[in-house]
Amino acid sequence: MTKQLTETSKYLSYILRHEPQSIGLELDSEGWVDIDILINAAGKAGTALDRDLIQHVVDTSEKKRFTVSADGRRIRAAQGHTTAAVDIQHVAKTPPDVLYHGTATRFLESILAEGLRPGQRHHVHLSENVGTATEVGKRYGTPVILQVDAARLHQQGVVFFQADNGVWLVERVPAEFLAPV
Numbered sequence: 001m002t003k004q005l006t007e008t009s010k011y012l013s014y015i016l017r018h019e020p021q022s023i024g025l026e027l028d029s030e031g032w033v034d035i036d037i038l039i040n041a042a043g044k045a046g047t048a049l050d051r052d053l054i055q056h057v058v059d060t061s062e063k064k065r066f067t068v069s070a071d072g073r074r075i076r077a078a079q080g081h082t083t084a085a086v087d088i089q090h091v092a093k094t095p096p097d098v099l100y101h102g103t104a105t106r107f108l109e110s111i112l113a114e115g116l117r118p119g120q121r122h123h124v125h126l127s128e129n130v131g132t133a134t135e136v137g138k139r140y141g142t143p144v145i146l147q148v149d150a151a152r153l154h155q156q157g158v159v160f161f162q163a164d165n166g167v168w169l170v171e172r173v174p175a176e177f178l179a180p181v
């Protein structure tokens, strides 16, 4: 990815997940905003965006961070929100028997005591494979992978969701459903 694409991707994450109000933008409760309105608000706040650049970021995002609506008019972040303005009504879905969470070794003791909590975000994020979980964990230091007994958690009535980009979401994971891989 070129520097411009990476910077635009980070900017879109900031606006569409965390601080839309910083450029006077309103997202709907499903996280969507009209792309022309986004371009206009960003431009007024000093960041030049255009449709081609946005589409290029969407197409090249290896994590599929952003979703464009079927009619091509709106965009949203697939997951990772912290803004209270957004409350995506994800459809509940049966998870695979095992999911993975990548984190940093320095968080391990606390996680094994308290379980996984969503922190600033709306959900705990889980991956279907160890490779993706490792990449997620590396962001905060030496990675460690936790295996989540999703089948048993689901059986006990905990609701799982899958974001547009395949990331699994859950409200929290109690420690007894976790084991280091």
Ligand code: HQG
Binding pocket: 063, 065, 080, 102, 103, 104, 107, 110, 111, 114, 115, 116, 117, 118, 119, 120, 121, 124, 125, 136, 137, 140, 167
């Ligand atoms: C940790 C990226 C101590 C948790 C990724 C994580 C993902 C605890 C950190 C998405 C804890 C929160 C989300 C506890 C959880 N004690 N630490 N009880 N419970 N934690 O960034 O899952 O590149 O909010 O392990 O690919 O790392 O942004 O969550 O280390 O999908 O598109 O608290 O962000 O996507 O960190 O990452 P985060 P995450 P993007």
